[in-house]
Amino acid sequence: MLQAQEKLASKGVLPIQAYAFIPMSQINSMRFNELKESGINLFIDNFPDTDAMKKGLDLAEEVGVKLLISCPELKSDPEKTAQLFMNHPAMGGYYIYDEPSVQLIPELKNWCKRIQSVDNKHLLYVNLLPNFAAPADLGTSNYKEYVEEFLKQLPVQVISFDYYPVMSNRLSKTWYENLELISAESQRTGLPFLAFALTSNYDEEHITPQTLAALRLQAYSNLAYGAQGICYYEYWDRTPVVAGAQEDDRGGPISASGKRTVVFDRIKQVSAELQTLAPVFLGAKVISIKHTGKGAIPKGTSRLINLPKAITVLETNGAPVLVSVLENGPNTYVVIVNKDFLNSVNLIVAGDNSLKKVLKDGTVVPAARYENSQELDPGDAAVFMYPTEQIKKIR
Amino acid sequence: MKKILLINLLFCLLTGYANAQERLTSKGELPILAWYSIPAEETTVERYQELKDAGITYSFSGFADAAAVQKALDVAAKVGVKIVVSCPELKSDPEKTVRRFMNHPAIAGYHLIDEPGIGQFKELGEWARKIQTLDKKHYCYVNLFPNIADSVQLGCKNYLDYVSECAKQVPLQFLSFDYYPVLKERLSKTWYQNLEQISGEAVKAGKPFWAFALTTNYDEDHLTPQTLAAMRLQVYSDLAYGAQGIQYFTYWSATSTGPSGEDQRGAPISAAGKRSVVYDRVKLMSQEIKNLSGVFLGAKVISVKHTGKGKIPLGTARLINLPKAISVLETNGAPALVSVLVNGANTFAVIVNKDFLNSINLTVAGEESLKKVLKDGTIVPASAYATTQELDPGDAAIFMFPTEKGK
Secondary structure, eight states, X not given: OOOOOOBOOOOOOOOEEEEOOOOGGGOSHHHHHHHHHTTOOEEEOOOSSHHHHHHHHHHHHHHTOEXXXXXXXXXXXXXXXHHHHTTOTTEEEEEEEESOOGGGHHHHHHHHHHHHTTOOSSOEEEEBOOTTSOHHHHTSSSHHHHHHHHHHHSOOSSEEBOOOOBBSSSBOTTXXXXXXXXXXXXXXXXXXXXXXXXXXXXXXXXXXXXXXXXXXXXXXXXXXXXXXXXXXXXXXXXXXXXXXXXXXXXXXXXXTTSOBOHHHHHHHHHHHHHHHTHHHHTTOEEEEEEEESSSOOOTTXXXXXXXXXXXXXXXXXXXXXXXXXXXXXXXXXXXXXXXXSSSOEEEEEEEOTTOEEEOTTSBEEEGGGBOSEEEEOTTOEEEEEEEOOHHHHHO | OHHHHHHHHHHTTOOOOOOOOEEOOOSSOOOEEESSOSXXXXXXXXXXXXXXXXXXXXXXXXXXXXXXXXXXXXXXXXHTOEEEEOOHHHHHOHHHHHHHHTTOTTEEEEEEXXXXXXXXXXXXXXXXXXXXXXXXXXXXXXXXXXXXXXXXXXXXXXXXXXXXXXXXXXXXXXXXXXXXXXXXXXXXXXXXHHHHHHHHHHHHHTOOEEEEXXXXXXXXXXXXXXXXXXXXXXXXXXHHTTOSEEEEEOSBOOSSOTTTOOBOOSSSBOTTSOBOHHHHHHHHHHHHHHHTHHHHTTOEEEEEEEESSSOOOTTOOBOOSOOTTEEEEEOTTOOEEEEEEEETTEEEEEEEEOOSSSOEEEEEEEOTTOEEEOTTSEEEEGGGBOSEXXXXXXXXXXXXXEOOTTO
């Protein structure tokens, strides 16, 4: 007779999106199944026409994944194209634009409105620039203004921005500042946000090939800041380096010759972890996000001073971690992320009797079952849980 | 609430089906045994469930009396774990003790002794025969010294004599030996030699063998706390040499080092009964073993070879001929072990990264029949992967091809 273990209750599927770039010659069910096996459930591919788009959607339906509509006709005849695809079961939304400047807002706004005149159910996907983009690229004097302008003028249902922070031996200095701003905008507008994990080389300054630790650090930091989905950039390598972009779009899960790389197995593992822990993050309300560790904390963030309720000790011996408190219905979660993607940290957590630990397989055990001091792998997250305060429920 | 609605908007209709993937089939699961398991005073369903959750299937603790064994068997049966019986009455009155427990659904076997000298084999043989007169279904278990034991401990000068005498004199269903090879920055030099010796003697005796992975501190020379890489290296090397069972030493920490001088802390469960980080690692390791049982359980070892620049370990053989179906196998000089195992219709090439601190770049190319076995037990054509893959520290890459007809 088995004892029923406490497990996280499912709240739905966490969107795991990818800039897939599967070549048209490889649009087939074997490749779509392979993509699904990696844990991706929503993806973007640039289809040359509506016929190819239709074929892609049919295959996606067969396999059980979703596609964003991206074909020239979506631009040239948005109403007709939306009409054509809006009722397709594999339709995941409309891919509008990547990293636009504010100068494009009128054009994009018009485009979105034309689509929404036919279909206002599916999301319109625009991915914004990161905060280190130059004013010339943003089209504004500062990043906050850039984000606010888009959210004010474009009828998007989701905020998305890309930032690839894991360099060879350090994190980019303004990544967490960017997450702070996007997370705050998400809370202000009530729109969920998606954030990225780099799954290709990008350039010679970034870590390569992407490690489990780097992928975890990006995914768990994003989710700790309240992200409601993760986007992998990118899935299928493009060689030679794409003209104009200067990016090294190799080292992805699938090589340019169509072979799986070690990154395929790693995103498969991370995707499975994220999906198991989705009930922690899906629909969660961010209560606080704090940083701790010796030395300066990242720009734009705030230092952990008060411990989350139910936690009496939280110590890292000076190692850098992020501590997020997320409220999700009757449960409140504390997500502690090891911000060091090269070294493990010794994390000491003690709490009251109500504190539980959420394991990677989704089981929930009293935190007291574990030693207070635990080694936390590079980039990994420890997740704790306690009951949401009753008074908050009444409110 | 708005966020939830968006997620629903995206995924409420996501009902497609996945392609049926080829998966390993297995005749069963590899036994995973824990030494110094749950103490008698902690015999509860909760504790045994916790042990089972770590993927451990057999529990071994030395109990003070038969009543404690009975209690452990009754609790273990409730969660589906098996117990290796060990209590003073098994020695003082084997007939009565065996009769008491032999029909219990949770009995795995009988533990006789740990690390005996050759001079004890005769008596152990008699003891085992007494037990087996009554109960032939459950195994008698003796764990042998490693090859680093001195002649005083072994009771003879030659380790091979020690092992073969045990196989001859004691009617065991399998051989077992313990060796904890992962030191802080290097592997013990004679570990692979020991695996060669045990694997060879097991074949001669027509018996399987079981081997160990260290899950405690042991001493200041060993790696601590045990990493996933160190555990993988031990487990996959054992299995690559044909081991048919894996043993964790230990499950429960002891607070004092005791007369043995071993530091039995740092185990999956601390002396205070709390889970350490090693618990989660053991759980992950056990899940991998379970997923890959179809590779190793019942497999016949065809060859075990070593490659890499510099000397290969004492007593081992260098890889010269590649396994059939593999046309390229390259590590750029990094140390790897290459085992070929036949398991019915399938032959497996198991390649272990012997470096537990660094990953290696493993290049493998083969003919069309070559497949790759993934950690979750799924099987894909090897050609679906790029030929060069980073192999994590201590980890194994497993390939599969059809067994040649006539073998």
